[in-house]
Amino acid sequence: MALFVSTYTNKVDKKGRVSVPASFRAALSHQSFQGIVVYPSFTSAAVEGCGTDFLEELAAATSASFDLFSTEQDDLNTLIFSSSHQLSWDPEGRVVLPEDVMTHAAITEQAAFVGKGRTFQIWEPEALKAHTAEARARAMANRPQLILRRPEVK
Amino acid sequence: MALFVSTYTNKVDKKGRVSVPASFRAALSHQSFQGIVVYPSFTSAAVEGCGTDFLEELAAATSASFDLFSTEQDDLNTLIFSSSHQLSWDPEGRVVLPEDVMTHAAITEQAAFVGKGRTFQIWEPEALKAHTAEARARAMANRPQLILRRPEVK
DNA sequence: TGAGATTCCATTGACGCCCATGGTTGCCCA
DNA sequence: TGGGCAACCATGGGCGTCAATGGAATCTCA
Numbered sequence: 097m098a099l100f101v102s103t104y105t106n107k108v109d110k111k112g113r114v115s116v117p118a119s120f121r122a123a124l125s126h127q128s129f130q131g132i133v134v135y136p137s138f139t140s141a142a143v144e145g146c147g148t149d150f151l152e153e154l155a156a157a158t159s160a161s162f163d164l165f166s167t168e169q170d171d172l173n174t175l176i177f178s179s180s181h182q183l184s185w186d187p188e189g190r191v192v193l194p195e196d197v198m199t200h201a202a203i204t205e206q207a208a209f210v211g212k213g214r215t216f217q218i219w220e221p222e223a224l225k226a227h228t229a230e231a232r233a234r235a236m237a238n239r240p241q242l243i244l245r246r247p248e249v250k
Numbered sequence: 251m252a253l254f255v256s257t258y259t260n261k262v263d264k265k266g267r268v269s270v271p272a273s274f275r276a277a278l279s280h281q282s283f284q285g286i287v288v289y290p291s292f293t294s295a296a297v298e299g300c301g302t303d304f305l306e307e308l309a310a311a312t313s314a315s316f317d318l319f320s321t322e323q324d325d326l327n328t329l330i331f332s333s334s335h336q337l338s339w340d341p342e343g344r345v346v347l348p349e350d351v352m353t354h355a356a357i358t359e360q361a362a363f364v365g366k367g368r369t370f371q372i373w374e375p376e377a378l379k380a381h382t383a384e385a386r387a388r389a390m391a392n393r394p395q396l397i398l399r400r401p402e403v404k
Numbered sequence: 405t406g407a408g409a410t411t412c413c414a415t416t417g418a419c420g421c422c423c424a425t426g427g428t429t430g431c432c433c434a
Numbered sequence: 435t436g437g438g439c440a441a442c443c444a445t446g447g448g449c450g451t452c453a454a455t456g457g458a459a460t461c462t463c464a
């Protein structure tokens with residue numbers, strides 16, 4: 097399984113280009129579309145990122161239930177599709193982040209690619225630091241319930 | 251089942267390389283990714299280590315539902331993913347520990363690999379000694395309970 | 405024809421790969 | 435049973451390759 101792991105902070109040059117981390121590109125190398133999909137996060141000042149295969153799964157999941165009255169989940173999926181951008185990378189592995197996602201995440205000079213397993217996020221480094229500290233504090237507070245509840249081991 | 255057993259203290263060379271104990275490598279030899287996964291421990295000045303299969307289980311658990319509003323458990327998983335590093339070893343079985351985990355565990359010259367069964371930890375040897383002494387003292391203090399609670403011995 | 409966007413090339417610094425060494429362990433055979 | 439040999443593991447260092455980055459050149463559409 098291809099996974100997005102770890103955090104990489106790369107520079108945004110004058111033309112707005114950012115290198116997609118090599119390991120992320122490798123995780124997507126099997127796809128027909130050589131690039132990434134991004135959309136502004138609904139819950140934080142970050143950019144959500146994934147591969148086209150993830151979108152395809154999302155589409156499949158949405159249409160699996162022929163719900164005529166769309167659920168909140170379907171609404172959400174619709175939002176994702178409409179606000180997404182497909183960014184193909186150049187021969188050097190760089191993409192240009194669209195205006196709207198740049199502003200949404202307040203990205204200017206640097207962009208931090210944060211692995212989340214099957215997806216990833218892009219943050220302005222300082223904002224990421226703050227957000228991580230918060231998440232860590234929350235996790236610590238809930239420690240008794242959370243402590244690395246490991247999915248069952250085979 | 252592959253297990254990480256015993257403690258090995260190896261040298262960190264000028265380039266930051268450390269040999270992963272041969273027995274640990276053997277325990278991971280069945281994996282497609284030839285290397286280890288490390289992330290700073292949330293509870294102590296140590297580095298947590300495991301194989302990629304651990305991350306894959308984590309990813310499977312997290313994305314079982316396309317839950318876009320993450321729960322606390324997912325937050326924790328995200329913390330792990332974002333702070334993890336996939337370290338492939340070189341033909342000699344060495345890895346380079348990233349800057350941030352080195353600092354977190356205060357590792358400079360030597361690194362102690364501590365088997366913990368299905369996972370392992372990496373410590374600065376002196377810190378490990380202190381930590382072990384502490385753990386031993388705690389165990390001694392609780393001895394009466396521990397012995398009473400002990401399941402049958404084979 | 406000009407501005408923005410895309411492709412191409414060049415630099416540098418990190419990382420992975422190769423080879424060499426030494427020491428320990430385990431094995432084989434006399 | 436003891437000596438010697440072979441294998442393996444930890445370690446050191448040199449070198450080539452690749453990723454990230456910057457800038458120039460080319461293309462495209464208005």
